[in-house]
Amino acid sequence: MSNPQQLRYTEEHEWLTAAEDGVSTVGITEHAANALGDVVFVQLPEVGATITAGESCGELESTKSVSDLYAPVNGEIVEINEDVLADSSLVNSEPFEGGWLFKVKISGEPNKLLSADEYAAFIQV
Amino acid sequence: MTDAPRRTALDATHRALGATMTDFAGWDMPLRYGSERDEHVAVRTRAGLFDLSHMGEITITGPQAAELLDYALVGNIGGVTTGRARYTMICNAEGGILDDLIVYRLADQEYMVVANASNAQVVLDALIERQAGFDAAVRDDRDGYALLAVQGPESPGILKRLTDADLDGLKYYAGLPGTVAGVDALIARTGYTGEDGFELFVRPADAVALWEALSEAGKDAGLVPCGLSCRDTLRLEAGMPLYGHELTTATTPFDAGLGRVVKFEKTTNDGDFVGRAALAEAAERAETEPPRKLVGLIASGRRVPRAGYQVVAADGTVIGEVTSGAPSPTLGKPIAIAYVDAAYATPGTEGVAVDIRGTHEPYEVVALPFYKRQK
Numbered sequence: 001m002s003n004p005q006q007l008r009y010t011e012e013h014e015w016l017t018a019a020e021d022g023v024s025t026v027g028i029t030e031h032a033a034n035a036l037g038d039v040v041f042v043q044l045p046e047v048g049a050t051i052t053a054g055e056s057c058g059e060l061e062s063t064k065s066v067s068d069l070y071a072p073v074n075g076e077i078v079e080i081n082e083d084v085l086a087d088s089s090l091v092n093s094e095p096f097e098g099g100w101l102f103k104v105k106i107s108g109e110p111n112k113l114l115s116a117d118e119y120a121a122f123i124q125v
Numbered sequence: 126m127t128d129a130p131r132r133t134a135l136d137a138t139h140r141a142l143g144a145t146m147t148d149f150a151g152w153d154m155p156l157r158y159g160s161e162r163d164e165h166v167a168v169r170t171r172a173g174l175f176d177l178s179h180m181g182e183i184t185i186t187g188p189q190a191a192e193l194l195d196y197a198l199v200g201n202i203g204g205v206t207t208g209r210a211r212y213t214m215i216c217n218a219e220g221g222i223l224d225d226l227i228v229y230r231l232a233d234q235e236y237m238v239v240a241n242a243s244n245a246q247v248v249l250d251a252l253i254e255r256q257a258g259f260d261a262a263v264r265d266d267r268d269g270y271a272l273l274a275v276q277g278p279e280s281p282g283i284l285k286r287l288t289d290a291d292l293d294g295l296k297y298y299a300g301l302p303g304t305v306a307g308v309d310a311l312i313a314r315t316g317y318t319g320e321d322g323f324e325l326f327v328r329p330a331d332a333v334a335l336w337e338a339l340s341e342a343g344k345d346a347g348l349v350p351c352g353l354s355c356r357d358t359l360r361l362e363a364g365m366p367l368y369g370h371e372l373t374t375a376t377t378p379f380d381a382g383l384g385r386v387v388k389f390e391k392t393t394n395d396g397d398f399v400g401r402a403a404l405a406e407a408a409e410r411a412e413t414e415p416p417r418k419l420v421g422l423i424a425s426g427r428r429v430p431r432a433g434y435q436v437v438a439a440d441g442t443v444i445g446e447v448t449s450g451a452p453s454p455t456l457g458k459p460i461a462i463a464y465v466d467a468a469y470a471t472p473g474t475e476g477v478a479v480d481i482r483g484t485h486e487p488y489e490v491v492a493l494p495f496y497k498r499q500k
Contacts, residue, residue: 034145037354038162040452040459041427061429063161063354063451066482092160 009119012070027100031123036062039091044080053110074108133178134271134329150243152179157352164355165454172277173351181245182270183238187261195391197255203392205230210298220403221374229300241368271332276322279346286342306338319363358451364494370448379411382419418470422488424459430479436463439476444469
């Protein structure tokens with residue numbers, strides 16, 4: 001599997017796009033989606049909610065387990081992916097595209113966001 | 126014995142298929158090959174192929190093989206005719222369940238006991254201990270067999286392409302020796318999915334050839350390789366208990382609603398067996414004042430209950446505990462099996478919820494199973 005070069009990544013397996021007008025799109029990586037197995041339910045923060053980098057802001061239910069969704073940055077939720085709420089299998093089938101989770105207006109970001117190559121190395125460990 | 130997980134004879138096959146592997150009871154087993162939901166649906170609608178070689182086979186032979194098993198297990202094993210199988214349990218003296226088992230009578234003086242991988246050593250040790258005084262031998266055959274299962278409505282048609290054995294004459298819970306794809310096999314009409322299907326006990330050296338032959342024969346019928354993840358959701362929908370979840374040493378068969386497997390009258394002795402006195406009391410208690418009962422729960426929402434989550438009443442009182450839970454592919458909703466206080470165990474009981482990480486999600490109490498195949 002390949003992790004798109006233009007994205008940045010977290011050690012909690014989220015990806016985020018380069019900000020446009022201060023807004024980034026966030027999802028989980030293909031590696032994470034594969035590890036979870038079939039995602040059956042996604043709980044996302046509400047539009048307008050404030051999220052804090054490294055803190056749980058939602059959850060992903062799969063057949064075997066439930067996993068926290070961690071905020072990759074500080075900011076305010078400006079949009080959530082209604083398609084994923086209706087059909088959570090998008091997280092498995094298109095983790096980097098149609099399976100995106102939310103858009104966040106960034107107010108601050110941690111220093112430890114990873115490049116695609118750094119993330120690829122991280123998940124090899 | 127090392128700590129490294131054991132690998133089945135089909136290990137390389139699983140890896141070549143791209144399986145996600147998992148450590149299960151000391152074995153490295155396929156969890157899923159692709160989507161576990163697709164695998165689940167394949168078994169419900171077409172067919173699935175499983176490697177179950179982690180299951181523990183123990184062979185009992187000798188003039189008093191039946192007597193030994195009647196004493197060691199809770200069922201009437203002496204009453205099982207040759208070529209038939211029986212779902213049964215082995216209990217301790219207190220009536221606690223050590224394991225649930227399938228026992229196949231292979232010949233007049235020969236039985237095969239199939240134990241869960243996680244309990245195979247416990248079962249073997251107990252059988253050896255209980256063998257004293259019986260003219261019967263207990264043999265550890267865990268390394269003697271690989272076990273492949275073909276499950277699903279298309280499985281008879283698939284197997285017929287590979288064997289001359291009389292499958293139409295093979296009833297549910299029956300087993301006969303035969304040849305499948307040129308390989309010697311014990312062909313059993315058993316399974317753990319709620320579907321028609323077969324379990325094939327073969328020599329480990331023959332496992333790969335049989336797997337490949339079954340895959341080829343089943344291709345047109347839509348047979349797919351299936352991992353343990355869908356096996357768990359299939360058995361859950363079918364209301365079948367899993368040791369370590371619904372069944373433990375702290376539960377008796379009566380607590381689990383499976384008192385029917387306990388036979389106080391046996392063919393080969395006067396009904397004496399390990400756990401008899403305690404189980405007679407458990408039977409009485411289940412009849413008169415059952416503490417908790419095993420029920421099914423179906424979600425209204427989409428959050429999934431997991432083993433260990435508490436079941437609560439409308440006022441928040443804890444009234445039970447989830448033993449197994451998963452999203453049900455067939456129902457399209459989360460389901461669970463739970464022990465609940467008898468007062469809340471009636472199907473349709475109002476106000477029952479599961480505490481899912483702090484939120485009380487409403488659940489409907491139903492009778493098990495969630496799914497029963499149309500025959």
